[in-house]
Amino acid sequence: MARVEFTPNLQRHVTCPPTHVSGGTVKEVLNAVFAENQRARGYVLDDQGALRQHMVVFVNGASIKDRSGLSDPVPADGEVYVMQALSGG
């Protein structure tokens, strides 16, 4: 299972503890997290399910390429970090 961790800055708005979920892509992994934590979805993804403009997701240290489809693969034991980009407000 992949381990997913969220930026500490998000915790002020919605609690998102580190969690282990199944999924072969970023979309599947995040959907698994948000199935248990629906409020968090809107803080990370926009209306169309794309990564918010000033958010960034790393999989095993590399930022994902497909910000709208979230199709980047996640290894079974992958580490996924959902962070704020340094851009934006």
Place this chain on the structure above:
Amino acid sequence: MSDRILVATRKGLFEVERKRKGRWEVSPMGFLGDHVSMVLPGKSSFAALHHGHFGTKLHRSLDDGKHWAEVATPAFPEVAEGTKPDVNPLSGDETPRRVIMIWSLETGGADRQDTLLCGTIPGGLFVSHDNGDSWSLVDSLWEHPLRKEWFGGGAEHPGIHSICVDPRDSNRIAVGVSCGGVWLTEDNLESWSCRADGMWAAYMPPEQKNLPHIQDPHRVVQCVSAPDALWAQHHNGVFRTVDGAASWQEVKDVPPSTFGFAVGVHPEKPDTAWFVPGVSDEHRIPVDGRLVVSRTRDGGKSFDVLTEGLPKERAYDLTFRHALDVDKTGERVVFGSTTGSLWVTENEGDTWTCVSTHLPPIYCTRFG
């Protein structure tokens, strides 16, 4: 008369209470450090947050702001893969189908207290029939062919900043759009027509300057007791209608300038309105460093330049479009500025009391 004002700022929501004549005190109400783009006081109060990274969120309070809880945020429906995006005709940029900011929020009328209307950047109007628990996009406006020709003014994308629900008939709603003119529905959101005839746009070439749907009203307000009277502070002037937006007339001689963002209208006297002028669109500061409020009491034929209690020199305050409000009696008016100053009058603007000079930049003030 209202003794309470809510103030939405770049860094939190504040409450201002009247302690005695001329004495108003500020206290923090919530969301300190967060960008509050809009507030709506009422039996249920609402605060819209504009988180830089985490997007727009909406919070509701059922106890006058003591406690807040996040409710559903208006959102565009997901589009099918391969759907052709809207492309702005002027910029060539794609108009995103995601709520960038909540820019206006009103109840759906005195007879519809559970109905809310929400205007957003990039131009989506949303309606809730359950007091904010859920929202849906008003497709009739979003799918209107001329909506696709709206464009951003100061913001990158167009936005709905003004929502005027006719007190006589809640099915009749006017919305103001930057840049997209004024739009009216008379059948409760079923259909829309653009009602900006008479406005003109200095920022467009001659053959397009009179097109209603590219006008940039910065703010549109409606007189409660005479709802066919509306005022608009437009990008390049002041306009007024007395026939329910069928036609607009330009009010040309507004001292010291016709440029500004905010306008307020007296709830009982449609000829009385207040403005906070700046130099021009390229110089968004008070004329000669002297902050004034311009008031007309005769429908724009003449103006009083109100200065008593306001800074007379070296003032660089700008008042954003939602930062001026008039209370239910029309005697009290409040306005705030980009530099965090807040003034209140209790006599229609003859004299002003400075409430604070060190708030965060002020986006919205509302009595209630």
